[in-house]
Structures are given as C-alpha cells and as structure tokens.
Amino acid sequence: MVERERPAGRLPRALAAAHRDLSRGRTPRRVKESTTVTTPITRDDCAARDAADPLAPFRDEFVLPDGVVYLDGNSLGALPRATPARVAELVEREWGQRLIASWNEAGWWDKPRTLGALLAPLVGAGADEVVVGDGTSANLFKTLVAALRLNPGRRVVVAEAGNFPTDLYIAQGVAELFDGASVRRADVDDAAALAAALEPGDAAVVLLSHVDYRTGVLRDMAAVTELAHAHGALVVWDLCHSVGALPVELSRAGADFAVGCTYKYLNAGPGAPAFTYVARRHHERARQPLSGWHGHARPFDFAGEYEPAAGASRFLSGSQPLVAAAALEASLELWQRVDLDQVRAKSLALTDLFLEVTAAAGLECVTPLEHARRGSQVALRHADGYAMVQALIARGVVGDFRAPDILRFGFAPLYLRHVDVYDAATALVEVVASEEWRDPRFARRAQVT
C-alpha cells in the first residue's frame, strides 16, 4: 500500500511499522493510524514513473539480456554498448597499428591520471587527487601504509568490524608489517562504539566503507571523518558500493584517502582497474610502499634511487592493464553525462518501490528505511535466503546471496526501470508465498556469487 502524500525521505508509516513488526518476529499489524488515502501500487503506476524518468534514455546505452531483471549491478555492472568498440579500437588500431607509439600518441602513459580526472567529479574530488590503477585490495594496502606513516607513534588501525573481508585482511597484513601495530575492530554504525575505539588516542587510521556491502547502510562521511580527526586519526574510505550509486563528496567531507572499484556501478567490466584518492594536503608527505617506476618523479631517467612523483601520481606502481582501462574509459565517458542527483533520487525511488512491494513477502529488512542511511541496495534476511535467491534467478531475477542469511538486491539507476523493480519484487513475493524455493534444485552449493 502506498500513501500518496508523505514527507520526502521516509517510507509510508504503514510500511515502516510492518518492517518493524517483522524484524521483531511479530505478524505485521494493519496500520490504522494513517489518515492519508492508501492504494496499492500497480505496474501501470510504475510505467508512468518510467515515462517521466529523466534517466530513462540511459537504459538503451547498455547491453541487457532479454528476460532478465538484473539486480546485481552492485557486484558486476552491466556492459555499456560503447565499450566493445572502444576496446577494439585500442587493440586493433592503437596496439595493432601504432604499437609503441601509442604510449604517447594514444595517451597510454597518462591514462591513470586522465581517467582519474574523469572519475574525480563522481567522488567530489579535484582532478589531481585521483589516480586510476591496480585493484581495490592493492590500493587499500598502499593507502593504509601511507596513513600509518603519516601518523608516526600511532599503531592502531580502527577497522569497520563487518567490512568486506578484503579490507579486513589487508588491514591485518599491513599491521603485521609495523612493529607493535594492530587492528581494532569497531561497529562504525554505533557512534559511541566508534568513539570508544578512538578514545585511547592510539589510532593512526580508520578504515571503513561508505556503503556497507551487506546491509546497504550509508555512512555520514563528514561526521565520521570529523570524529576520526578529532581523535588524531586519518580516514581511508572504501567507496566500492557508493561510487556511481550516489553523489560522493570526499573533499567536502575532509576525507584523507579513498579507494574504490569501477566494475560495480561504474560498469567498467570484471576486474577493471580501481582508483585511489589522496587529499591534496597529503600530496607532499604521503609515501606508499609499492614504490614502482610509474610512481617515480622522472621515470624515464631510469635512475637507481626512488623519488616519488608529485601529487597523487606517487600512488602509482607499475604498468597498467590498458585494454581494461579502455573499457573503463568508455564507461566514464558515459558517466560524464549523468546527473548524480538524479541517480540518487531514482535509486531511492527504486529501493522504496522494492521495499513497498516486497513487504508482503514478510522477510526481515536489514537495510535502513531512512533515506539518509540507505545506499542503493536492499538486503533482506532469511535463513533460507540462498534457495530463495536461486529460485528468483531461475525466474530471471538476478540478485545475490551473502552468507549467512542475506538476500541482496542492487539497484543501478541508469539501466533499471520502475517496471523491472515491480516485476522483481512481485516475483520475490510469489517465490516466498508458493515456497517454490524448497525445490532441491535450489539447495545451497559452493560457487562464485
């Protein structure tokens, strides 16, 4: 049921109450206190929303398989139509015909910087503060070590307890390299717990994700950064689940470092190069450990001693996969035409719609209902979530499952329509109501998801 009039930023009270009841294990009450007229949302309503959607034309710029509603763009984004030709151009002309000349002519040498400049507006950074290269894990390593070196005398990495495992693993690996260093896990969504983790005054750096990969919680970047700084710690933000999903304001928030991948909402393809943000105020002093020649001040002097390049370029290490970078370039060119405020508005509309229709399935909602705390995904909890997700995939609705019990659905506003979300949500309600997920075909097995 949808209340036609409601303040922006809130789900209908009826829905919020139903989700609250469900998460406490109670049968949802019918909400009587609502004074506004309620009517169920229909597929036609959704079609009307699509007709008025300013982002609708972007859908045609993506390759999307027939009969599939793709709600996994937060794991691997869809293929932009422009990408194959851009990759072919690099392979056939730049490499095939121009060979070595392309390092200069085609701008290969400068790609980490030119792509960084294209990406910078998407994360609220200056063009000179972002470089593209390597993977998220490698860039986490570089930025964490740089942060520890900038904060001598402090040896604790305060790490978001539930972060994506690679973040925790890299933090552990970094701590092993510094005498007396350790990782202190904290619940970063509990302000008191985070403050307590910082209180001893020994934290060199805080590492956390802007949007939680599992729950979809969106953190207040400015507030967390301010809290960390007040305790003398720097902050490394992982933007994997927020870049391209919502406006990110690194400079405005006073962030120190950030890393992120480009294969999710930015649609650059599997294993695409990642990026690193280094706030301008750290450019002179920041030193990263993978001091390869692409990060040298004068690489073609072939000198025997390392001297870091100026600016964020010092975070580069070695040669980059330029075929993959061509795919990223094609998608970043598309992203130059995108209004991130429109992306955010549509993302919230789509997640609201999904929550509204799936309330009938009776699954506990893990993602915050408040807009200000929600990324671009919906996470629902059920012990048999794996089988439910497989049953949905068999119907052409692709979401994913995150152990131990999370059904996860990502919403990429550039290529998803409201009708797709309506169909997917209806399918989930049917899968749960019919119990078709109990079919042995959907039983849990090990695979990449």
Ligand SMILES: Cc1ncc(COP(=O)(O)O)c(C=O)c1O
């Ligand atoms: C928050 C977060 N960080 C890091 C990664 C992955 O890092 P990498 O690209 O190095 O595999 C992911 C997803 O795979 C992620 O969700």
Ligand SMILES: Nc1c(O)cccc1C(=O)C[C@H](N)C(=O)O
């Ligand atoms: N990066 C991935 C990969 O190399 C293989 C399989 C999945 C991934 C993912 O990106 C998973 C994703 N970060 C997640 O939030 O679950």
